[in-house]
Amino acid sequence: MRTQIAIIGAGPAGLFLGHLLHKAGIEVTILERKDRAYVEGRVRAGVLEQGTTNLMKQLGVDARLKKEGLVHTSTNLAYDGEIFRINMAELTGGSTVTVYGQQEVMRDLFDAAAERGIKIIFDAGDVTLHEIESDHPFVTYKKDESEERLDCDYIVGCDGYHGVSRGAIPASAYTAFERVYPFGWLGILADVPPVNHELIYANHANGFALASMRSPTRSRYYIQCSVDEKIEDWPDERFWDEVCLRLGPEGSHNLVRGPSFEKTIAPLRSFVGEPMRFGRLFLAGDAAHIVPPTGAKGLNLAVSDVTILGEAFAEFYNLGSPKGLEGYSARALKRVWKAERFSWWFTSIMHRFPNTEAFDRKMQIAELSYLKTSRAAQTTLAENYVGLPIE
Numbered sequence: 238m239r240t241q242i243a244i245i246g247a248g249p250a251g252l253f254l255g256h257l258l259h260k261a262g263i264e265v266t267i268l269e270r271k272d273r274a275y276v277e278g279r280v281r282a283g284v285l286e287q288g289t290t291n292l293m294k295q296l297g298v299d300a301r302l303k304k305e306g307l308v309h310t311s312t313n314l315a316y317d318g319e320i321f322r323i324n325m326a327e328l329t330g331g332s333t334v335t336v337y338g339q340q341e342v343m344r345d346l347f348d349a350a351a352e353r354g355i356k357i358i359f360d361a362g363d364v365t366l367h368e369i370e371s372d373h374p375f376v377t378y379k380k381d382e383s384e385e386r387l388d389c390d391y392i393v394g395c396d397g398y399h400g401v402s403r404g405a406i407p408a409s410a411y412t413a414f415e416r417v418y419p420f421g422w423l424g425i426l427a428d429v430p431p432v433n434h435e436l437i438y439a440n441h442a443n444g445f446a447l448a449s450m451r452s453p454t455r456s457r458y459y460i461q462c463s464v465d466e467k468i469e470d471w472p473d474e475r476f477w478d479e480v481c482l483r484l485g486p487e488g489s490h491n492l493v494r495g496p497s498f499e500k501t502i503a504p505l506r507s508f509v510g511e512p513m514r515f516g517r518l519f520l521a522g523d524a525a526h527i528v529p530p531t532g533a534k535g536l537n538l539a540v541s542d543v544t545i546l547g548e549a550f551a552e553f554y555n556l557g558s559p560k561g562l563e564g565y566s567a568r569a570l571k572r573v574w575k576a577e578r579f580s581w582w583f584t585s586i587m588h589r590f591p592n593t594e595a596f597d598r599k600m601q602i603a604e605l606s607y608l609k610t611s612r613a614a615q616t617t618l619a620e621n622y623v624g625l626p627i628e
């Protein structure tokens with residue numbers, strides 16, 4: 238089999254890129270290790286930047302987003318029993334974010350891919366990259382017990398943090414930068430109305446909490462927990478008690494409890510690997526970098542990577558210029574590092590760090606108190622939260 242671009246992974250990065258390239262008249266084949274139901278079933282991100290919703294519109298996959306997406310102009314921070322609101326739209330000249338779950342985004346992208354004939358091979362096992370330093374790279378994989386080979390011009394690794402693509406770059410040509418945080422997020426979904434019509438991020442002496450949502454009838458809550466915590470130790474009642482405590486009396490007085498139907502723990506990590514291109518292999522999304530979820534940047538960063546890469550491939554195939562491809566890594570990394578900075582900073586001021594001193598908590602409170610009253614500080618948060626431009 239032959240294709241122009243082989244994409245490894247049908248998560249947000251792989252599917253958005255598939256759509257962008259298909260629209261530019263470039264042939265793609267997407268290889269995905271799991272099946273569609275598995276990819277679509279993963280409960281992950283919930284907040285889309287304007288750049289992400291714009292791309293959905295541009296690709297014509299925004300029909301449900303327009304109807305069901307919840308546009309948020311403001312967000313809220315809570316600490317020491319106080320809550321304050323940051324009006325992001327006012328501070329950024331009108332930018333907003335939209336609450337629309339990653340599962341919904343994936344459903345829209347898969348439906349449109351099927352309609353448009355974008356080729357996705359599910360259940361592709363043992364995906365292996367070959368000869369990425371040559372001008373004839375190829376990918377081998379197993380499908381229904383038979384060995385397959387896919388020849389291509391370029392390979393794009395969109396296979397997430399645990400994928401195989403990143404490992405195809407020789408260690409001598411690659412530098413990894415990493416910070417692992419000594420805690421995780423325990424997240425639940427429940428069919429109860431959200432406690433507030435906007436998100437609340439809370440810093441409590443017991444640790445971080447976040448009140449989010451998926452719809453007017455579905456809530457998403459997170460609390461910071463230790464990485465070795467067991468789900469079984471968090472029956473719903475214990476979770477609700479803790480989330481109410483951390484949100485504070487004002488943040489939780491409307492909170493409606495109900496049975497959770499999803500409960501998982503995710504570790505927190507910052508990671509960037511450089512460069513994002515080696516030979517005929519490009520990396521995009523979580524395959525290239527990870528942010529802690531505090532600023533809701535992970536999915537949006539995958540989208541800005543593939544926006545840059547999609548433009549570069551279109552320039553190459555349709556205008557004959559390799560410039561965009563040559564500059565991809567540097568251009569993408571510029572935005573990646575800024576999102577890393579924001580996610581690291583927001584994580585740092587909102588979480589309880591074990592083995593830190595009373596002084597560190599005082600610094601967090603001072604930072605939040607400054608944010609509460611300073612328009613300059615709020616503007617900095619707002620412009621990062623709604624998403625920085627691609628330079």
Ligand code: FAD
Pocket residue numbers: 245246247248249250251268269270271276280281282283284339361364395396397398399400401502503521522523524530532533534535536537539
């Ligand atoms: P992924 O979504 O990881 O997709 C990669 C795809 O590649 C997957 O479908 C995988 O099956 C496939 N794949 C992997 N290996 C192979 C292989 N060898 N061969 C073929 N296919 C392969 N972000 C937020 O903004 N907010 C959140 O609340 C949030 N929560 C998260 C919770 C968890 C547990 C995780 C892991 C991430 C979370 N994120 C969150 C981050 C966000 O979901 C990711 O940044 C986003 O999914 C990145 O998209 P991606 O396409 O780069 O990678």
Ligand code: DHB
Pocket residue numbers: 281282283284436447449450457530531532533534
């Ligand atoms: C959600 C996740 C985040 O990481 C975040 O910062 C805001 C919202 C969510 O899943 O709803």
